[in-house]
Amino acid sequence: MSCQDHPDARAFSTCRTSSCSARVRSAATARSPTSGSWLLTKHENDVRRAAPHRRGAILPGKRPACPVPAARPRCSPAAVPGLRVKLSPVHPAEVGEGVAELLVPGEQIQQAFKAMRDYVVFTDKRLIAVNVQGITGKKKDFTSLPYSKAQAFSVETAGTLDLHAELDLWFSGLGKVRLEFKGSADIRRLGQLIAGYVL
Numbered sequence: 001m002s003c004q005d006h007p008d009a010r011a012f013s014t015c016r017t018s019s020c021s022a023r024v025r026s027a028a029t030a031r032s033p034t035s036g037s038w039l040l041t042k043h044e045n046d047v048r049r050a051a052p053h054r055r056g057a058i059l060p061g062k063r064p065a066c067p068v069p070a071a072r073p074r075c076s077p078a079a080v081p082g083l084r085v086k087l088s089p090v091h092p093a094e095v096g097e098g099v100a101e102l103l104v105p106g107e108q109i110q111q112a113f114k115a116m117r118d119y120v121v122f123t124d125k126r127l128i129a130v131n132v133q134g135i136t137g138k139k140k141d142f143t144s145l146p147y148s149k150a151q152a153f154s155v156e157t158a159g160t161l162d163l164h165a166e167l168d169l170w171f172s173g174l175g176k177v178r179l180e181f182k183g184s185a186d187i188r189r190l191g192q193l194i195a196g197y198v199l
Contacts, residue, residue, distance in 0.1 A: 086164055087114065087119075087120060087179060087180065087181045087182065087185065088113060088115065088181070088182045089111070089112070089113055089181075089185050089186070090112050090113065091112065092109040092121070094112065095121060096109055096121075099121050102128060102144070103123065107125050108123060108124050109121055109122070110122050110123060110124055110193055111190060111193060113179075113181060113185065117132035118132055122190070124197065125146060125147065125197070126144055126145055126146040126147060127144075127145040128142060128144050129142070129143040129145070130142055131143070145171055145174075147197040147198050149171045149173070150169050150170065150171055150194070150198045151170045152169075153167065153169045153170065153191070153195075154167075155167055155188065155191040157187055158183040158187075163182070163183040164182060165181045165183065165185055165187040166178060166179070166180050167179045167180075167181065167187065167190060167194075
């Protein structure tokens with residue numbers, strides 16, 4: 001015949017031992033008492049259920065959202081709007097009528113260049129770039145760049161392999177503007193013209 005303690009007695013003994021224990025729990029255990037255990041508190045269960053929504057996980061029946069592409073940076077140096085074709089020299093009278101209403105009293109056209117429908121006019125006060133738009137060509141964009149705002153300029157003549165010439169101008173508040181010309185353009189004479197008004 002065996003003798004066993006009463007269950008209540010064992011329970012009270014265990015409770016007293018735990019209550020009187022002087023061993024200090026580790027900091028990790030204090031922060032997460034159920035760490036490493038399948039027994040989670042109600043709060044931890046709620047956190048795990050809500051985690052996929054906060055972390056952007058794909059939910060059943062939902063398609064992932066497409067990422068928004070980053071904005072493409074602007075190209076530099078800036079080019080005159082609409083001018084993407086090489087310019088050829090033309091007589092000022094050929095394009096003078098198109099900018100006549102923009103000229104101030106006493107302003108004279110010195111040189112003119114044209115590329116298909118678009119053209120550029122150099123007067124004794126500024127550079128006027130005309131971008132012809134639309135099928136009929138009635139819509140036009142006029143860009144006026146006064147020499148008084150030019151801080152520097154450079155010319156690049158045509159070569160043996162590179163048959164095109166370039167003119168770069170730096171304007172205050174705008175930056176660098178580039179014009180490209182065919183080899184038939186006298187880029188040196190154009191540089192002298194600009195130098196007479198900029199320097």
